[in-house]
Every structure is written in structure tokens, then in C-alpha cells.
Amino acid sequence: MLPSIPFNKPYLSGLEPRYIEEAVRSGKISGDGMFTQRCHRFFEEQLGFNKVLLTTSCTDALEMAALLLDLRPGDEVIVPSFTFVSTPNAFVLRGANIVFADSTAVNPNIDPACLSELVTPRTRAIVPVHYAGIACDMDAIQAVASRHGLAVIEDAAQAIDSFYNNRPLGTIGSLAAFSFHETKNITAGEGGMLSINDARFAQRAEVIREKGTNRSSFFRGEVDKYGWVDVGSSFLPSDIIAAYLYAQLEQLTNIQARRKTIWQAYYEAFRSLVAQGVGLPALPAYATNNWHLFYLVCRTLAERTALIDHLKERQILAVFHYLPLHSSPYYAAKHDGRTLPWADHYSNCILRLPLYYELNADLQYRIIDGVLSFYKNH
Known part of the structure; x- marks a missing residue:
């Protein structure tokens, strides 16, 4: 009998166990350890991202984006119907109503031609999904968003190392979410990342990711103690996950x-x-x-x-x-x-x-x- 061929098999560089051991021996395996910082630097210094924060999943990155927009019940968010449930669910959790958009005839990406007719006074954001790592028509989407004062949040779950007119996907909208699930090109088993392109969100994103505290500022010496200053949750991954991810990023x-x-x-x-x-x-x-x-x-x-x-x-x-x-x-x-x-x-x-x-x-x-x-x- 012929050997079976699976749909997916995660790549293994060979350095993952070594880096995980380094993380364990460092004595800090919770979030924002040395491998988390290495991953952040890789994206910001080598790939040209403005500011990134690793998360436990792409779903968590999208939920952080919804919190950063201060969505309220009754707000509307435009999302393609052809996507994974995490894309709309992040906004539904904040009480938003989802307005589904169709795909294009060319590929499964959101159809920019239908967006204007979907905008109402309650619309707050458009969430394009770069299906198969192929860019949506971001100029057309941004034009609609700009005309109506809307945020654009890129669901770039599948889009690492892909570009739109020479710009890395995930650096165009105000915010973007990436996935490092085991089915993705670069994997940590589970894992994700929030890309922050609008400086207005940078400081608050750190607070939301740290359970609503200003602990990141405390560790940088910017405040003498940290406390509860906003809403948030535990969105940051263990440094063990980051160690696995970094071995992949190097390859x-x-x-x-x-x-x-x-x-x-x-x-x-x-x-x-x-x-x-x-x-x-x-x-x-x-x-x-x-x-x-x-x-x-x-x-x-x-x-x-x-x-x-x-x-x-x-x-x-x-x-x-x-x-x-x-x-x-x-x-x-x-x-x-x-x-x-x-x-x-x-x-x-x-x-x-x-x-x-x-x-x-x-x-x-x-x-x-x-x-x-x-x-x-x-």
C-alpha cells in the first residue's frame, strides 16, 4: 500500500528544542522573555514592521484590535463571509454587528466594489482577509475607509512574507493580526501577533495585552509601580512558544x-x-x-x-x-x-x-x- 500523504506537516528546523531549553534555563519562561524580544526585533528590524506584539493566537490579536477600537454594542464591522470564524467573532464579543461582504470573482478576497454600499453611520471598521497570503486591493479598501472615517484591520493570518505594492501585508491597516498555527508557513504550534501601525494604539495595546495593567512600562522603568489602568486580558504567550517561533523565523x-x-x-x-x-x-x-x-x-x-x-x-x-x-x-x-x-x-x-x-x-x-x-x- 502506498504511504498516505497528509494535507499538512509542520516544518521543523531542528533548533526548536535547543531554543526551548535556553528559554527554560534562562529562568523566565512567562511572557516577554528573551525569545519574545528576539521575535519582536526580527519583525521590526528585518521585516520592516513598526511595532509588533506576540500573542497566544491570531484570534487573540483580533480580539485585542476590537478592544483597541473601543467597539460598543450596535457598532458595525464589515467582514468577508468567506473567512474563519475568528475574524468576526472577535468583534461579536464586543457587541458589534457583523455586515458580511462578498468575495471577488477573481479570488476569495473581499470585494472592494461592494464596500461603500455596506457603510452606515454605525460602521466602525473594515476587516480585509488576505486569503492564501494574496493581498486584498488595499488602496481601494483604504479609500472607502478614509472617505467614511473607518479603521482598517488586516486579517493577515495567512500572509507572512507577502506584499502589496512592495509593502508588507500587515503594515497597511491601522492594526493587523497574524497566525503562527501549525498549518501556517511559520509556526509555533499555536501563536499569533498583533501589528500596530497607528501610533495612537501602541501604548494601550501593551496595557490590554498585560491584563489591563501598565506592567510593561514598569519593567522599562517608566513608572515606579504598576496597577490596573484599563480593560485587558492575558494575551501574551509563554517565552517557550516564542523560542519555538524564533527557530522558525531564522529559516x-x-x-x-x-x-x-x-x-x-x-x-x-x-x-x-x-x-x-x-x-x-x-x-x-x-x-x-x-x-x-x-x-x-x-x-x-x-x-x-x-x-x-x-x-x-x-x-x-x-x-x-x-x-x-x-x-x-x-x-x-x-x-x-x-x-x-x-x-x-x-x-x-x-x-x-x-x-x-x-x-x-x-x-x-x-x-x-x-x-x-x-x-x-x-
Whole structure:
């Protein structure tokens, strides 16, 4: 029997255990230890971010963003329907109403053309999600936000090392959230990061992350004692998590080069399927590719289901992605009733193929052959 091919396998540089041991031996394994500071410096000094704070998850980073905006019950936040539940949930927890936007015909990113008509006097923010690490049309989104005085919060969960017109994703909106979940290019198992691009939020973000205290200022010697000064929660991760993450960050160039090779091999192999009506990832001129995932857009839900089964018979795990949130059991009754056809289309038709560092040429050939053999008969 052929060995099974998983959808994902986390990359391991080999230095993770060593750095974790260093963190443990340092005597400080709670938040903001030496490896947390190394990670912060990596993003700020090497990747050009203004200010970042590691968090325990991307979800936590989004929840911090919602707190920083001082959202109140009845406020509205515009979010794509085709995204993970963490994106709207962070704002729902603050009492905000979610206004779902459709995707574009080109790719699953939020459609800027529909945003203006969704804005009301209660709208506070737009949350674009850079699906598959491919940039949303940020100039168009920022133009709407500027015209109506709205904040833009980038959900950059999948977007590390990806750019919009030469600007790193996560540095464009007022705030941005990243994920280091084990399915991401760079991983800490779990973990995330808040990127702070509007200086007005910088000091308060530290307070919110430290349970509503000014403890960070105390450790810098800026105050002689710290106390409870704002709302907040325990959003900062252990330095053990940061140690694991730093070992990955050091290998960013290597990881990305390998993922690029795999992604491009898929793209070249499946270009012929376009003539049959099968969609491939689309890269707008303003965006770069960080090779986070490779997907096919099947023609129908039935076709995707059959292809998943076809690959499963060959010990290959390929998976679909998000269910549309506007019709979810929790939010359907709260949605305003608009149809969002592209969100439904991608939910029904996207199929993600295995893509991870250790996926060698022989295994990838099996996947490619499995897909092509399916379409030869369809």
C-alpha cells in the first residue's frame, strides 16, 4: 500500500528544542522573555514592521484590535463571509454587528466594489482577509475607509512574507493580526501577533495585552509601580512558544523557497485544467505570493466531493475550506438577507492540496497524477 500523504506537516528546523531549553534555563519562561524580544526585533528590524506584539493566537490579536477600537454594542464591522470564524467573532464579543461582504470573482478576497454600499453611520471598521497570503486591493479598501472615517484591520493570518505594492501585508491597516498555527508557513504550534501601525494604539495595546495593567512600562522603568489602568486580558504567550517561533523565523528564507518550488510545480501541472473550467489561484499585479496554500476551484460542489473521494482512494488528503459565515447556524438569522454568490461559490468549490516543506517530488507527482487522472475522466 502506498504511504498516505497528509494535507499538512509542520516544518521543523531542528533548533526548536535547543531554543526551548535556553528559554527554560534562562529562568523566565512567562511572557516577554528573551525569545519574545528576539521575535519582536526580527519583525521590526528585518521585516520592516513598526511595532509588533506576540500573542497566544491570531484570534487573540483580533480580539485585542476590537478592544483597541473601543467597539460598543450596535457598532458595525464589515467582514468577508468567506473567512474563519475568528475574524468576526472577535468583534461579536464586543457587541458589534457583523455586515458580511462578498468575495471577488477573481479570488476569495473581499470585494472592494461592494464596500461603500455596506457603510452606515454605525460602521466602525473594515476587516480585509488576505486569503492564501494574496493581498486584498488595499488602496481601494483604504479609500472607502478614509472617505467614511473607518479603521482598517488586516486579517493577515495567512500572509507572512507577502506584499502589496512592495509593502508588507500587515503594515497597511491601522492594526493587523497574524497566525503562527501549525498549518501556517511559520509556526509555533499555536501563536499569533498583533501589528500596530497607528501610533495612537501602541501604548494601550501593551496595557490590554498585560491584563489591563501598565506592567510593561514598569519593567522599562517608566513608572515606579504598576496597577490596573484599563480593560485587558492575558494575551501574551509563554517565552517557550516564542523560542519555538524564533527557530522558525531564522529559516524563513529557506522555508519560503521550498514552498515556492512546490507551489509552482502544482501551477504548471494544472494550467491545462483551466480550459476545462477549473480555476487556479489568481495573483493580481499589486500582490506577491507567499505560497501559503495551493487550491483548485472546481466547477461544482459535486465535482469537488468526487475529487476529494478520488484522491482519498489514493491515500491523499485534500480538503475544502470555509463555510460561508453569512449562512452559518449562529449568524444566519442576524444576516440582512443579501445573497453573497461568490462566497457561496468558493465555499462549494475550493479544494486545497497538500503543501508542506517535506512534500518531495515523488509524493507531489502522486498528487498531480491523481488530480489529472480525475479530470481525464470528467
